[in-house]
Every structure is written in structure tokens, then in C-alpha cells.
Amino acid sequence: MVRKDILDALRTYTEPFRVTSGSDFSLKHFDPGETLGLKMDKAEALQLLQRGSKWLAMEQEVLYAQDSWSVLLVFQAMDAAGKDGTIKHVMSRVNPQGCDVFSFKQPSAEELSHDFLWRYGRKVPQRGHIGIFNRSYYEEVLVVRVHRHLLDAQKIPPARIGSNIWDERLADIARFEDYLTRQGVVILKFYLNLSYAEQKKRFVDRLDNPDKHWKFSAADIRERRYWDDYMHAYEEAIRATASEAAPWFVVPADNKPFTRLVVAAAIVEAVEKLDLAYPKATQEQMKDLAAAREELGAEAANATEHTQAGGDSGH
Template sequence: MDISKYKVEKNKKLKLKDYDTKEDHGIEEKELSEERLAESIEKLKDLHWRLHAEEKRGIVVVLQAMDAAGKDEAISYIFSNLTAQGLTTASFQKPSETELKHDYLWRIREGLPARGQIGILNRSHYEEVIFPRVHKDELKDEMYPDDMNKDEVWPMRFRQINDFEQHLSENGFEVIKFFFNMSKEEQRERLLERMKDPKKNWEFSFNDVKERRHWDTYQEVFEDMLNHTSTEFAPWYILPADDELYSRYIITEVMVNCLEKIDPQFPEISDEDKKKMDEAINELENEKK
């Protein structure tokens, strides 16, 4: 797979309407699921074990999208295959009273991975340049400098986010970001399915329909976000999210590519520990049954 076609290049002035929400990739569903995606997940599992064992680097994975775009399903389908000890998952909704008393990046740190881990941010610090722009009354005066016009906040926050992600990258934590590009019609069908199927009612939130009314504004805000925060050290990848299975394949391939560049290795034990290991093996093999 050529993952570069989904990567947003730095300083590229993209238009979301130019990105397909579903593409004709020519792969049969059975081949995609049972062969290509399965093989890619196996590679990811092996590389993740090495990352966890080595404990030198970490990876931050950002998932951003409209409701019902497939973030939760991607986490379950892909990342549930990885060892739990080397995985963290955090979701971010509307800030709590405690979180609002701190700077907007404060709460994100709790969800960051340690070395040897992949940390998944289901929504993220990007909520702070999305939701308050769509709902302008959510940005309070105390959240930005006194001498700043409210419209100037967003370029400032884009810079701050880029600096924050560069800090992570320079300290051994790769940052990979996925935007689920879903069509309005596809979201409509998925929301209706959640409402009509009793087994899926629990997935539905009335707020999903409320936020859908701001669809066009969200698309404009997403587009601005992608244009200003895709960098060499923390790129965005735009997924054709109407096709959930293929989107998962892209995510897995991007993750494999990242880990292959890191090239983590299982630690080698010292000669002293090797001698102790041989003695322990000998002791156990000669135990009386």
C-alpha cells in the first residue's frame, strides 16, 4: 500500500472535498479482511512486542472525526490485538471544571504513553481547536491573552499544538494522527442504524444529531486544522472513512511503517545474566518430579 497518498504534506493547502470518503481500491472484502489486514496486524503485533520490550520509544496515536465515523471500532478491531501492558487509551469529552482551571493542554498529559507503549487518544487536544470554534460561546475570556482578539486564538493554538507535538517527537515519542473523513450521508445511515437497532441503541447519543446540524462548520474547522497542524514530525493521515475495513487497513499499515522505522529490538541480556540464566535452567531441568 502507498500510504503517502493519505498523508497530508506540511504546508499543503488542502480542501476536504477533494478527498474521497470511499475509494475503489479493487480489493475483495474477504482478501482485505482475511489476508491483507490480518497479515498487517500480525506485523504490528510483533513490532509492538519489540517496542514494549525495548522501552526506549513510544507512539502517540490521535483519532479525530465526527460522531459515528468508526474511531471506537478501529480501536477494538486493531489495537485490541496488541499486548495490554504496552497500550493506553484515553477519551476526551467536554472539559470538566477542574480541567478548565488549567491550560487546555494540561489534561492531555494523563493520556500520554510511557516509553514502550502506544497511547491512543480517542479525540484529543484537537478538541480545543474544534469544538470552541463551532460553538463560539465555549471559549471564555480567561482562556486566552487579554490583549488578543478571539479570532487570533486559533493560529496561536495551532502553533502551541505543533510545538507540543515537536516536544514529544524530540523526546522519543512519535506522533501519528488519523482523521476519519466520512460523508454526511454515511453518518446519517450509521446514526439511523444505531437508533433503529435495539442492540445498538446504547451507542447512540442525542447529542450526535445536535452536532450534525453544524456539519458544514465542522468541515471548515477540520480543514483549517489539517492545513495548519500536519508537520514532518506529526503528520495527519486522511482516511476514506465510509469504508471502515479499508480505513483500518490504512491505519495498520501506517503504524507498521512507523514501527519499522523505529526498529525496536528485544533487549539482550548481559554475560553475567546469561550465566545465571543457564544455572536457573539447569536447576529447573534437574528438579525431582
């Protein structure tokens, strides 16, 4: 549906940030302020984003009709990186009927009584749908790793909590994603790479702007104290789970318009590679279509006769 030259253009936005092997991955190789030298005003950026959103809406319609593949978009980031805004802008034209967004908050008592992947597995998108995880099972190797006491609430037998628990969980996640991709789930994972300085700037903006006070939480400041711990946890997570089938995109997040362009390009590119097509009608369906056409044709003829009869009776 999208021409090859356009696909090539999309790759210029995605390739620099795609991670498919974590063997030598390091966050220091990715600049949160990168824009690939792109200099555009907000109007130009918005125009490009709207074009990408339009393509995505077209692709989603065929994805829904084909009812075979599904797409899972995983968004992870530090506070104020712009996850909500990115999802809102990139998915603005997608039909809500075929798209589900889940924001995983503090687990319930029921969820804590199951394995750590249980509540996430229940929300994997059904065939033909796009599912969005605004935070995901990666929280189990990020926030739970940084705040070890959260592990105690998960009721895991002490004998199963060893010194390698984070490596084991990351291996479980990698296997889980491998399983999903073999079932026809296309997985794209986005880490919105916000700089420490830009996060502070956005927090101050929230404090200074009364219209943004609702966005501010004292917990955000407390979590900022653990910045280095989180960066280490993110590096470990990306190293252990990046793959060709379920790539990470370490997206520069200091420039919001550019962030959204990269995310939109990655999604459109991935869905386009599926070579989707509207399903062809079976012979039985063709018979039904022919019968319906005949019935509607007869209905039109009868309506014409009734109109003529009504006109004749008026003279």
C-alpha cells in the same frame, strides 16, 4: 521485521492519504468513499487486517522491550465515522500491558483550571508504550471553535483572547507535537473522513436497529447541523499542523473495512521505520544469565539423583 516488499505494499495504502504539508490542503481533494479500486469481500478484508494486526503485535513487543520510543495515535472524526471500531479491530492483538487508550470527554473543573494542553500532556505514552487518543487536544480547535461559548468556561483572561486565538492554538499544538517528536514520541494523526450522506445512513441505521439504540444520541443530530463549520475547522487544523514528523492521514471512512486497512498499514509502516531490535544483554547481565543457567543445571542434576535414589529405595 517486515520485509521491504511488504513495506512497499503498505505504502500503497498510506501514501494517497498522508498529509505532511498543509500549504495547499483541502478536504475536497479527498474522497470519503475511496478504496483505491480495491474490490474485496469482508472475509478478504478481515484476513488482511488480521495480518496487519499480527505484525503490529510483533512490533509492539520489541517496542516495549527496547523501552526507548513511544507511539501516540490520535483519532479525530465526526460522529459515526467509526473511531471506536477502528481502534478495536486494528489493535485487537496488541498486548494491553503496553497500550493505553484515552477518550477525552467534557473537561473537569480541575482541567478547566489549567492550560488547554494540560490534561492531554499528562496522558502522553511513556517510553515503550503505544498511546491512543480517541479524540484529543484537537477538540480545543474543533468543538471549542464551533461552539465558542465553551471557551468562556476555560477561565482565560479576556486580554489573552484575541481574534487570532485559533491560529495561536494551532501554532501551540504544532510546537507541542514538534517537542514530543524530538523526545522520541512517534505521532500519527488520523482524520476518519466520513461523508455527510454516509453519516445520515449510519444514524438511520442506529434508529432502525434496536441493538444499536445505545449508540444513538440526540446530541449527534444537533452537531450535524454544524457540519460545514466542522469541515472548515478540520481543514484549518490539518493545514496548520501537518508535518513530516507528525503527519495526518485523511482516511476514507465510508467503507469501514478499508478504513481499518489504511490505519493498520500506517501504524505498521511507521513503527517498522524505527528499525527496532530487542536490547542486547550487558556484560553484567550475561554473567547473571550464566549464573542462572548453572544454578538451573545443578538443580536438574540434583533432581535426577533424587529420582534415582527414590527408585533404588523401592527395591
